[in-house]
Amino acid sequence: MELILAADLLSPHAGLIFWKALTFLLLLYLLYRFAWEPITTALNDREKTISDSIQRAEKALAEAKQIQADNQKARREAEQEAQRLLREAREQAEQLRADEVQQTREQIQQMRDQAQAEIEREKQGALDELRAEVADLAIQAAEKILEDSLDGARQRKLVADFIDDLPKN
Amino acid sequence: MAADGDDEELDVNYLLIGHAADGYYVDFEPFGKVELPRIFLLKDEQGGWSLDAYGSTKSAVLNGHYAVHHEEDAATPPDDAAAADATGTADPAADHGEAAHSPEETVASGEHLHGSLVAPAGHEIVLDLSITRHYVFGLLAALLVLAVFIPLGQRYKRGIGRETAPQGVFQNMFETLVIFVRDEIAKPNMGDKYERFLPFLLTAFFFILFANLFGLVPYGAAATSNIMVTGVLAFFTFIIGQVYASADHWKHIFWPPGVPVLVKIILIPVEFLGLFTKHIALAIRLFANMTAGTLVILSLLALIFIVNSLFGNVAAMLASPFSVLLTLFISLVKLLVAFIQAYVFTMLSALFIGMAIEEHHDHEHAAPVEGPTPGLSEDHGAVTPHTLMGDDGAARERTQMPQAIAG
Numbered sequence: 135m136e137l138i139l140a141a142d143l144l145s146p147h148a149g150l151i152f153w154k155a156l157t158f159l160l161l162l163y164l165l166y167r168f169a170w171e172p173i174t175t176a177l178n179d180r181e182k183t184i185s186d187s188i189q190r191a192e193k194a195l196a197e198a199k200q201i202q203a204d205n206q207k208a209r210r211e212a213e214q215e216a217q218r219l220l221r222e223a224r225e226q227a228e229q230l231r232a233d234e235v236q237q238t239r240e241q242i243q244q245m246r247d248q249a250q251a252e253i254e255r256e257k258q259g260a261l262d263e264l265r266a267e268v269a270d271l272a273i274q275a276a277e278k279i280l281e282d283s284l285d286g287a288r289q290r291k292l293v294a295d296f297i298d299d300l301p302k303n
Numbered sequence: 304m305a306a307d308g309d310d311e312e313l314d315v316n317y318l319l320i321g322h323a324a325d326g327y328y329v330d331f332e333p334f335g336k337v338e339l340p341r342i343f344l345l346k347d348e349q350g351g352w353s354l355d356a357y358g359s360t361k362s363a364v365l366n367g368h369y370a371v372h373h374e375e376d377a378a379t380p381p382d383d384a385a386a387a388d389a390t391g392t393a394d395p396a397a398d399h400g401e402a403a404h405s406p407e408e409t410v411a412s413g414e415h416l417h418g419s420l421v422a423p424a425g426h427e428i429v430l431d432l433s434i435t436r437h438y439v440f441g442l443l444a445a446l447l448v449l450a451v452f453i454p455l456g457q458r459y460k461r462g463i464g465r466e467t468a469p470q471g472v473f474q475n476m477f478e479t480l481v482i483f484v485r486d487e488i489a490k491p492n493m494g495d496k497y498e499r500f501l502p503f504l505l506t507a508f509f510f511i512l513f514a515n516l517f518g519l520v521p522y523g524a525a526a527t528s529n530i531m532v533t534g535v536l537a538f539f540t541f542i543i544g545q546v547y548a549s550a551d552h553w554k555h556i557f558w559p560p561g562v563p564v565l566v567k568i569i570l571i572p573v574e575f576l577g578l579f580t581k582h583i584a585l586a587i588r589l590f591a592n593m594t595a596g597t598l599v600i601l602s603l604l605a606l607i608f609i610v611n612s613l614f615g616n617v618a619a620m621l622a623s624p625f626s627v628l629l630t631l632f633i634s635l636v637k638l639l640v641a642f643i644q645a646y647v648f649t650m651l652s653a654l655f656i657g658m659a660i661e662e663h664h665d666h667e668h669a670a671p672v673e674g675p676t677p678g679l680s681e682d683h684g685a686v687t688p689h690t691l692m693g694d695d696g697a698a699r700e701r702t703q704m705p706q707a708i709a710g
Contacts, residue, residue, distance in 0.1 A: 143324050143530070143594060149342070149432040150325065150531040154441060158535060161445045162506045169452035170502040173481060176459035183466070 268300060319601045321417070323594055325435045325529055327360050328416050331522055336416070339439065344430035345422060352429075364406045364415045368423040371406075371415045441526030444514035451477060452509065484508050488650050492657035500656055503543060507536060508649040511589065515641030518593060519634060527644070528593035530586060537586035540652040541579075544659035552659045585651055592644045596637040603630045 275296050279289055328336045338359030345353045357363035364371060409415050422428045455477055459465055469478050484505050489497040511527055518525025526532045554560065556574040559567060606626050611619035 143320065147325065147435065147531050148430050150435050150438050150529065151535055152430075152432060153434065153438050154526075154532050154535045155538075157438075157442055157445055158506075158510070158539065161448065161510060162503065164449055165452055165506050165509075166502040169449075169456035170505050172456040172460045173452070173478075174485070174498070174501060176465040177478070177482065177485075179465050 272296070319598060319605060322601055323528065323597045325437045325531075326416065327433055327435060329436050329439060329522070338416070339434040339436070341420070342432040342434070343420075343422065343428050344432060345426045346429050347427075348425050353426075360415050360420070361410050363420060364410055368406075369420040370423075371409050371418040372421045436524055437526045437529040437532060440517045440524045441510075441514055441529075441532055444510055444517050444526055447513050448506075448509045480509070481505060484649060488646070488653045492650070492653040493660065494657070496660055497653075499547070500543065500653070503539065504649050504653055507539070507652060508645050511536070511648055512641060512645035515593060515645060516638075518597060519637055519641065525593045525597065525641075527589050528597055530590045533586040533589040533648075536589070536648070537582045537652075540585060540655055541582040544656045547656070548659040549662045551662050581655055585648065585655070588651075589644050589648050592640055596633065596640055600630050600633050600637070603633060 275292070279292055327341065328338045330336050338361055341355075341357045341360055341363045343355040345355050347353065355363075357366065363369045420428075420431075455474060458474060463470055464474060464478065469475050485497070485501060488508070489501050489504050493500060514526040514532070517523040518528060556578060557571060559570050559574065562570055603626050607619050607623045610622040
């Protein structure tokens with residue numbers, strides 16, 4: 135009984151083997167040709183595309199970060215530059231004003247000096263002129279005296295009087 | 304056999320095996336049976352070859368003068384059939400003894416579907432190429448695989464899934480399985496040469512899966528519950544493995560390096576046998592799993608009838624809910640097993656092919672690990688590719704370098 139039962143399940147059947155092998159080979163070929171080949175290549179392509187895209191995106195991100203960092207750096211530098219320029223300009227302006235004031239002051243001083251010198255010179259001139267005038271007058275007086283007969287005492291008195299007559303300055 | 308008298312049990316056994324075994328008809332009870340074509344390669348007494356084809360067993364018996372030789376007479380060779388028939392009245396079970404004489408009566412009783420056919424006088428059946436039930440369901444599974452994957456392939460060709468994301472349940476579901484086979488089965492077991500074998504693995508996986516699932520369909524049967532079918536599949540694995548085998552693979556079998564000569568004497572036959580036992584086990588594993596599921600379900604249902612015959616109607620009615628619930632449970636298990644066995648078969652195929660194509664770098668380590676029994680060697684075989692391919696492979700290569708320089 136058991137033998138027959140087992141034989142039913144295990145008995146070899148050449149026809150089935152033949153048909154099965156044929157079918158499987160055909161199935162393998164058809165699937166390989168029309169299914170696995172397009173599917174697996176498509177999957178590989180897609181995976182490649184995705185990994186490439188990710189790589190590209192990562193690269194782009196890194197680039198963007200780099201650019202951003204560069205921009206930030208440039209901006210900071212520009213700001214620093216601007217501040218420096220401003221400071222310099224301010225300093226320059228300060229300097230310029232100080233110079234201007236100094237110059238004006240010097241100019242005023244100079245003008246005052248000039249005026250003083252002028253006055254001095256004028257005064258000197260006037261004194262000189264006066265002196266010359268005085269001398270001339272003295273000489274004229276002397277001449278007058280000489281033209282008169284002169285005695286010593288009178289002469290001395292005349293001179294003294296004359297000198298006293300002279301304005302004190 | 305029936306002489307013991309326990310007719311009920313005999314019928315149950317016969318029924319179970321009849322359902323699980325292959326046959327030349329597809330049973331659509333209660334709507335009837337569809338007989339399948341019979342094809343025979345014949346050789347006559349003059350040595351001439353001929354091919355005989357009939358639309359059904361019935362027509363072979365009625366028109367082709369084929370005689371029915373019942374399974375229960377299997378012990379007696381066909382030549383003695385006439386003798387057995389002559390003494391047929393002595394056999395209490397052989398009420399079809401006379402039926403064999405009249406083709407019409409045999410067909411009317413349906414006996415022709417359960418017996419094997421004997422060629423008409425003067426001819427000998429060389430090859431029985433008849434279409435069987437398991438083949439029909441195998442073919443259906445194959446056609447279903449084609450119906451699923453060829454449109455899927457065209458979808459990818461059109462660019463859906465190539466440039467864009469896969470769309471729809473259909474594509475996503477099967478793509479997941481395809482990627483599973485590729486990434487979980489092919490890649491880990493075959494390394495970077497996996498692409499060459501991926502079509503075979505995918506075909507095997509989906510054919511087995513679909514064939515397994517056919518076993519769960521009403522009126523259906525799992526083609527994989529037939530040892531011929533699983534045998535053919537395992538044979539393909541075997542052939543592919545041997546055709547693409549590396550020199551190391553053969554060297555490993557016929558002259559395992561790093562083993563004393565005395566051990567080699569034992570090891571070589573073991574390795575050689577292991578080559579076949581691995582693949583035979585592969586076929587039997589799938590066949591046994593699928594057949595067991597069918598037999599368990601049928602047995603659980605048959606329990607109702609056995610209880611009925613042993614304890615009567617009431618007991619049978621009480622037993623039937625449990626029987627049905629258990630059957631439901633086993634059906635769910637079968638669903639799980641359908642996937643698991645498709646995975647296991649493909650996984651082991653990938654492993655065996657991967658082992659055969661692999662180029663070993665270290666025999667000193669691998670050879671002694673192979674156990675003295677085929678079963679053990681198979682188990683270790685499951686580990687070796689990984690350990691060899693693994694992280695310490697490079698390290699071992701490095702240690703071999705100084706030796707090579709010294710030599």
